[in-house]
Amino acid sequence: MTTTDARPATRTLERLDPATGRPGRDVVCADADQVGAAVHAARDAFAGWRATSPAERAGLLREAATAVRAQADELGDLLCSTTGRLRGEARESAAVAADLLDEAAVAGLGRAGRVLAGAPAAMDVVRREPRGVVAVVTPWNDPYPAAAGLIAAALVTGNTVVHKPSERSDVPGVRLAGLVARALPAGVLEVVSGDAATGEALVAHDDVALVAHVGSSAAGRRIAAAVGQRGARALLENGGKDPLVVDAGVDPARAAEQIATGAFANAGQLCTAVERVYVVEEVADAVVAELARRAEELVVGDPADPATTTGPLVDADQLAVVAAHVSGAVEAGAQVVTGGHRLDRPGSFYAPTVLDRCPDDVPLLREETFGPVAPVVRVADFDEALRRASASAYGLAATVLTPRLDHALHAADVLEVGTVKVNAVFGGAPGGSADPRRASGGGAGFGPDLLDEMTVRKAVHLEGL
Incomplete structure (x- = not known):
């Protein structure tokens, strides 16, 4: 070689x-x-x-x-x-x-x-x-x-x-x-x-x-x-802008655990990270509160330290993208529940962030962010969640949390992405194949x-x- x-x-x-x-x-x-x-x-x-x-x-x-x-x-x-x-x-x-x-x-x-x-x-x-x-x-x-x-x-x-x-x-x-x-x-x-x-x-x-x-x-x-x-x-x-949908009837603690796993693993720097969250209004308050609690419990620090659960972004360029996306969403009306800022320490660290009531027309919901950010959009029902989750230039993967088989099958049918995951943000059997869509x-x-x-x-x- x-x-x-x-x-x-x-x-x-x-x-x-x-x-x-x-x-x-x-x-x-x-x-x-x-x-x-x-x-x-x-x-x-x-x-x-x-x-x-x-x-x-x-x-x-x-x-x-x-x-x-x-x-x-x-x-x-x-x-x-x-x-x-x-x-x-x-x-x-x-x-x-x-x-x-x-x-x-x-x-x-x-x-x-x-x-x-x-x-x-x-x-x-x-x-x-x-x-x-x-x-x-x-x-x-x-x-x-x-x-x-x-x-x-x-x-x-x-x-x-x-x-x-x-x-x-x-x-x-x-x-x-x-x-x-x-x-x-x-x-x-x-x-x-x-x-x-x-x-x-x-x-x-x-x-x-x-x-x-x-x-x-x-x-x-x-x-x-x-x-x-x-x-x-x-x-x-x-790239991807993977959505996660939370249906009515889902346990809020379970939903928050799955969202946090998808949004904060590797500081959000995964191709299939959760970058958009659509929550049915019926459970939204409880889900957002539990998600914020989980984000605040993360230990941000030296990635070589076994106690650390969230490390830095890869470099200052990526940090700048995350900061710009979050600030743009907040200026447009999104509410910071927790985080929303760079950490005051050496390195490329950004606080695990939960935003609520995010508007659709901001880069945070349209462009790949690649950071530890969970932007929540509240929706009236499951059908609206699927419509808004599908409104993307990307088509890599999507996650649906639901207690209903008919909703799971409907989501698998209508979501135009390469991989649909039901009730688990990560996972899948060896030997699977998928074709990404669009961008x-x-x-x-x-x-x-x-x-x-x-x-x-x-x-x-x-x-x-």
Whole structure:
């Protein structure tokens, strides 16, 4: 594996420790020539990797999973110090990455294609073949599972990969890729470091057949335009503005627990974080009061401290977005129940915040916030909650809390999102697949259908042999 760290610096990005505000590790950005060298190495390795048997590819992925699992604590500590993810959660995230490598090694053995019912003297098959060089571009907020899932799916199906982790989590991303690459032949997995300019050079390269991207919707739109110009494929899981609906008859304590979990986990910096809350008026007072109590009980502090339950935002830029969204909502009439301000301490800390009676036409309810904020909108009934939850440019996921089966089934039918969760904000069985909608992207980003996204179909007709 080639990394940009060993090459002469062209540009560097200064990164700060989000918990202290002190200088962290700078990122050395690859230029277009360095990106091209990584793509060419992956392209040159493709023929040999494609010819490697699926069982051998799977075995090498299992070796990589073992290596990642053995270093899960180190990887977690790197993520904690780089992005402010709680240390325990960060270590668990690294272990999940190892699990995804193992999962792909098993799932990848069973998706070779299908035999068709053709003429008796002929054979017709549909083969699934690797696409070639896959660019995997991943975010900072939960980088290990995002990278491991996409990289493993690409590799097990016979593709080679060039990976660009987010510049906000570059050190953890390079370390994870290095552990995986050690188990593989040279060139099969390359990694480049850098910012948007580096990413643009990668996704625009003519030898990249597929770009698999998890990240912002703005970046996803640029990627879709770049690859569309040359007939390549884009697989996009982008931003979300996920709603949570609280129906009448739901226990307020249970509702508040689910909202708090979804809105405050990782300081709200998850793709499927709860960013909008629609509560039926009948239970709204009790839900808001209990939610505020839970927010005030959170321990905000050093992410490496086991007593901490909420860490910092990733950097000052993200802090500014959160502060602007909250202040804009308050100016428009939202009521601060608790929080609503930056904490007076070093680092990028924002108080866990609950806002009540939020108006619809503010960025806090329209744009991705990515912060520890639970904005509550009161509605008359369940149907109004669904209508307003659906009124979004995004379509990643949604959660519905209800005691009624008919309401649960109706919500699953009408909510235009990739994933509908009923009575649990997080969770789901392994092997599921979902397609985000609208600004949230398109194409299956996980599960067995992800393997199909990494391949192309070819029909073969054999006769007269």
